[in-house]
Amino acid sequence: MKKILLVCSGGMSSAIVVKSIEGEAAKSNLDLIVKAIGSGEYEDEVGNGWDIVLVAPQIRHRMKVFEGRAKELNIPISVMAPMEYSPMGGKKLIEKIRNMF
Amino acid sequence: MEKFFEFIEKVLMPHMTKISEQRHLRAIRDGIVSTIPLIIVGSFFLIIAFPPIPALADLVKPNIGKILFPFRLTMGMMSLYASYGIGYSLAKSYRLDGVSGGILSMAAFLMTSVPQAVEGSGWMLPMDSLGGSGMFVAIIMSIFAVEILRFLQNRKIMFTMPEGVPESVARSFEALIPATVVLTIVWIIRHLIEFDIQRFIMDLFKPLVYAGNTLPGVLVPILLITFLWSAGIHGVSVVGAIARPIWLVLLNQNMKAVTDGAKVLPNIGPEPFFQWFVWIGGSGATLALVLLFLTSKSSYLKKLGKASLLPGICNINEPVIFGAPIMLNPILAIPFIIGPIITGIISYGAMALNLVARPSVIPPWTLPAPIGAYLATGGDLKAVLLVLINICITTIIYYPFFKSYEKKLIKEENEEVSA
Numbered sequence: 369m370k371k372i373l374l375v376c377s378g379g380m381s382s383a384i385v386v387k388s389i390e391g392e393a394a395k396s397n398l399d400l401i402v403k404a405i406g407s408g409e410y411e412d413e414v415g416n417g418w419d420i421v422l423v424a425p426q427i428r429h430r431m432k433v434f435e436g437r438a439k440e441l442n443i444p445i446s447v448m449a450p451m452e453y454s455p456m457g458g459k460k461l462i463e464k465i466r467n468m469f
Numbered sequence: 470m471e472k473f474f475e476f477i478e479k480v481l482m483p484h485m486t487k488i489s490e491q492r493h494l495r496a497i498r499d500g501i502v503s504t505i506p507l508i509i510v511g512s513f514f515l516i517i518a519f520p521p522i523p524a525l526a527d528l529v530k531p532n533i534g535k536i537l538f539p540f541r542l543t544m545g546m547m548s549l550y551a552s553y554g555i556g557y558s559l560a561k562s563y564r565l566d567g568v569s570g571g572i573l574s575m576a577a578f579l580m581t582s583v584p585q586a587v588e589g590s591g592w593m594l595p596m597d598s599l600g601g602s603g604m605f606v607a608i609i610m611s612i613f614a615v616e617i618l619r620f621l622q623n624r625k626i627m628f629t630m631p632e633g634v635p636e637s638v639a640r641s642f643e644a645l646i647p648a649t650v651v652l653t654i655v656w657i658i659r660h661l662i663e664f665d666i667q668r669f670i671m672d673l674f675k676p677l678v679y680a681g682n683t684l685p686g687v688l689v690p691i692l693l694i695t696f697l698w699s700a701g702i703h704g705v706s707v708v709g710a711i712a713r714p715i716w717l718v719l720l721n722q723n724m725k726a727v728t729d730g731a732k733v734l735p736n737i738g739p740e741p742f743f744q745w746f747v748w749i750g751g752s753g754a755t756l757a758l759v760l761l762f763l764t765s766k767s768s769y770l771k772k773l774g775k776a777s778l779l780p781g782i783c784n785i786n787e788p789v790i791f792g793a794p795i796m797l798n799p800i801l802a803i804p805f806i807i808g809p810i811i812t813g814i815i816s817y818g819a820m821a822l823n824l825v826a827r828p829s830v831i832p833p834w835t836l837p838a839p840i841g842a843y844l845a846t847g848g849d850l851k852a853v854l855l856v857l858i859n860i861c862i863t864t865i866i867y868y869p870f871f872k873s874y875e876k877k878l879i880k881e882e883n884e885e886v887s888a
Contacts, residue, residue, distance in 0.1 A: 377703045380835070381787035384780055407706075408499055411561070425791060426703035429486035450701055454792035455776035 369399040371417060372465060375434060376424035379406035385424075385448075388458030389465075396462065410434060414441065420468050421445040422461070425453050444468045470799035477700040485697060489710040492562050496615075497608055498710040500555030501717065504547055505831075508717075511543030512830040513844075515727055521848025537728060544724060546599040547717065548607035552578040555611040563619050569644040573618055573651055574611035580655040581606055581666045598667050601721020604714045605674040606667050610655070617654075618647040674718075681715040682738040684817050691747060691813045695806045698752045701796035705752060716740040723829040727847065734827040737820045741828035741845035744784075745852070746816035749838040749860055751786025753805040754812060756838070757863035759789055761871045767878040783835040793874075800874045801867075808866045812859040825851045 372389070376382035382404035393400045405413050407427055414421060414437055421438050423431060428447045438445035446468060452460045488494065518536040520526050529536060543550075553571040560570020582599070584592045598606065621627060627646050630639040658664050680686045690712050694704030720739035727734065750756020759781040762774025770793070777788040795801045819825040826849035832841045838860075839853045846852040 376787070377706050380785050381780070384785070384788060408502065424787070425701050425796075426698075426787065427706070429482065429702055429707075430490060433490070450791040450794050450796050453787060454773070455780075455788050456772065456792065 369401065370419045370465070370469065371401045372403070373414065373418040373421045374402065374404045374424070375407055375410050375421065375427070376404065377407055377427055379404050379409070381426075381453075382424055384455055385453055385457060385461070388455050389461050390458075392458035392462045398462065400465070407434075411437065414438060414443065418443060420465060422464075423447045425450050470802070474700065474797055474799070474802075477696050481693075481696055482700050482702055485693065485707050486702065489707040493559065493612055494710045496555050496559035496562055496612075498706075498713060499558040500553075500611070501551050501604075501713050503554040503558075504550045507543040507550060508547060509831050509833055511540045511545075512724065513832075514538075514540040515724060515830055516844060516847060519727060519847060521850075540724075540728075541596070544600065544721070545596055547601050547721070548603035549575065549578065549599045551604065552607035552611045555608060556615050559612065559615040560618065563615070565615070565618060565622060566640050566644070569640065569647075570615045570618060573614040573644065573648060574607075576648070577610040577614035577651050577655055578603075578607045580652060581610060581659055583660070601717050601724075602671065603667060604717050604721075606670045608714060609670050610666075614647075614651045617651050618644070621647050621650065678715050678718045681712065682719055682736045684814070687738045687742065687817055688810060688813055691743065691809050692806070695753050695809055698790060699796060699802040699805055701791065701794075705748075713740070720828070720831065723827060727829045733823055734829055737817055737827050739828050741831055741841075742816065742820075743813075744834055745828070745832075745838055745842035745845050746855060746859060747809050747813050748784065749812075749856060749863070750781040751784045751789070752809075753786065753790070753795065754808045754859070754863040755786040755789045755795070755805070756781045757808070757860055758793070758795075758801070758804075758867045758871060759786075760860075760864060761867055762789075762793075765871075765875050767875050767882060769878055769882065770875060782837050784838070785835070798874070800870050800877070804863075804867045804870045808863040811866065812862055815862070816855060816859065819855055825849060825855050 374382040374386055386402045386404045389400065389402050407430065421434065421443055423434055423445065425448055431447060435445055446464070448461065448464070451457060452464065489498070514536055518529060518533045518540070520529065552574045556574025557567040557571035561567040582594055584594050587593045622643070628642045630642055655666070659666050690708050693708050697704035697707055716739050719736040720741070723734040723736050723739060748754060750759060759774050759777045762770045763778065765771045765774060773788070773792045777786070777792065780786065780788055790796055793801055795805050816825070820827050826846035828845040829847050830845050832844040834841070836844070839856045842852040842856045843849065
């Protein structure tokens, strides 16, 4: 089982993407725990045993801040591409997640 | 259009995001954002105290004083809460103890007030400056307090406890010298020399607050936000870092006018103006575009429209911005930028001419726009009408661009099928 953390501005739009990932993961029998948070919760949440961090494209200008903390904890982190970050982007994101393992 | 995106990506975006990521501005934004639940709930008591239905208004009238207490103790002291939030966030960003930073900031802010002795009741604190009007005072005092804390701790000017003392105890001792320095400095300036720090800071920021309420002052944030979003950057979170304190001061003045029983409120430009009348369906007024997608003959756009409708009604539009995409799309970015300018001007005009009430309440931003606009204006049905008109206008503006983009997609879809 892998734990995936999604970060966006307020944790709202990423919640939509979480649904899309979960749907696709169920189809391909992938055991994932996916959670959406707002950037304000990142500092406190990222240390709670997450395996992968995915950052929403609209806050990619803050990547340096997110990256710094993830590197300290040795967690792979990546920005989602615009077309991945949509209700229909789950499939592409699953591929991306697989490549990050 | 290529050149335009290049300008946004290479010039506007790096500068704007750099400003918004500046440590102090980030702390201000995070600190103020942490008070928003109190502002939303507190402001709702304004509607309860002054309901839009006359029969109801008569009913609650005898109890207005009591009903307004939750408002007065949240919104009415917003700057006090914000000072803690700002101090906490700023201290955290320096990897200092957040709680110490927050408490020190609150003390520094409170020290700028002068308690008044009231006969029979003891000492009272004038609440006016604790509310939104004191926002900039809270910001400056919080930064001052945390910078002193950092300065002293960096130079190891503090009591260090021997090992074995519990961390929480050690920490409270560590904050002793910073607290002494902060309190003494503010005390000398405000209470011994009697220099009115509050007045000074408020006057300093007055032009900024004034500008935020003018038509250009409303259009500039609109433009910057759609520019940034058309490059796929969260415009509101960037621009809000600078504009939010101004919006709150403006909102506070309107709320005060409501409690004073004013018929016409002083300001047009607090945040609810943008949220409910301009950003219908999210930044760029994309609800109109989603509605057009629902009618599309392109299977992709139709699917996207269905998936984006509910989020769109709740003003979440990342699915459309990244899905359509609008981001870096030379066709859809044009109405995305033009639409909000037009509806911004129309809405500003409608409020300037007092055809529609001005905003005084902050409803949660995920409400559907007509409901949000109704609540934000303290229950003005004409506000709902204005929202509907704005949806129609943005639909008309999006339509030709939608058609031309649809044509392109249908062509691609047909090619895929035949290939």
